[in-house]
Amino acid sequence: MKTFPTRVVALTGALAISLGAAACSKSETPAASAPSASSTASTPAGSSSSTSAPASDAPEAADILSKAKANALDATSGAFVGQVDQGGKTIKIDFKGTSDGKTADIAIDMEGDGKARVISLPEGVYIQGDATFWKKQGAPAAVQKAGGKFIKAPVSASSMTQSLSLKSFLEKAFGAVTPSQLSTDVASESVNGVDCWVLTDTKGKEEGALYVSKDASQVVRFTGSTKSPGQLDFSKWNEDLGITAPAKGEIMSVG
Template sequence: MKTFTTRVVAVSGAIAISLGAAACSKSETPAAATSSAAATSTPAATTSSTTAATSGSSQAADILDKAKSNALAATSGAFVGQVEQNGKAIKIDFKGTSDGKTADIAIEMEGDGKARVISVADGVFIQGDATFWKKQGAPASVQKAGDKFIKAPASASSMTESLSLKSFLEKAFGAVTPQQLSSDVATENVNGVDCWVLTDKKGKKEGALYVSKDKSEVVRFTGSSDSPGQLDFSKWNEDLGIKAPDAGQIMKIG
């Protein structure tokens, strides 16, 4: 079972990387070089325009910094949505703590089936449909598990860090830098929350980060044209009520 657990964790990690890459595409021209060129030979009017752009960039960078700090400091959180990886759609519903010791992750992979991973103090439990287990090359007994959970071996507990909220967020924010952001900061209401909208310099279609105005919390990530997707965040620092499956839901493997 260790191999199967490793693969499930690897899928979760791959989704996090996909999210990070989708957040904002990298700018081809370093911001510092662009600013330097403008400062050396531009008239006063252009300099004024540059100052305004710098001010806008500063606002975007400040919003990003606060959102990142709050997210990485959060004790728990949740997100739901869909990303695309290698041309295939992946749906994910994640709830978990920052340290990964408690998590409930449901994943549906186009062509590869559905899986759910629950990590609690009692252990790591994996549930998969027939397609998922077949793709993993699971033993015949596991492939007949139906809707039952399989308890992973004790060694799997060391992998919980890969299932952590912090791990996902570090990968996501690792792909976003202030230099990539447009100096234009828009506003939008998302699911009843008033948000600042930070976009890639190439425009909203190439990635956006939505941050709540009142708490500077991440509300939504959207992807780029090359890596489409959308993840909506909620339940920051809340008790997520995650519990181990009932004993009757766990399949015993002899």
């Protein structure tokens, strides 16, 4: 029983990090009640309007990438929401958390494999899943009957919080993007009301794009390729995310 919740924490963290590599890769194809970090993990519906030609006043693509990467890795906290395709299945994610992983709230909806939510705090890690998720994970019978309640992971799960860290995710994501992959043409686009520089793969936007805010050099959006579509929208950089533990009545004791 004690190793089971710890394994679920590790799984959720690994999924979050792998989503970054999938949505951020450019020259390679990116690879009960519903739990949620806010309501449910969902596809971002933000609008964007694109220029039809490269922006003549744009900085060098490599410089934009360098500043965006530095700001992202230096951030104390952040959030992202979106979806990617992995192995022919759609995975939706709603993530918010701190750079060190000690505080995080992650909801994941895995096509055919259920929905799960993990809340990580210094005082403990709480896991919620729907019936499909718990069954797929081979959870004990008591947990499979938990309904919408959270289970609290043992103290040993605290060592897994690094896998839930924003920094680990971003390091994996930016590890899939190198200056040599970028087109020298930088476009200008508005995403959810934010003016952005748009970096694309040398093969074109259909192989992936990175959207970076012009004013603060912050990551706004990552997209995947047409063959392996994905989109992650970022926000709340360096903000207080207001993550709290579930109410006592929402937590089930598993012994």
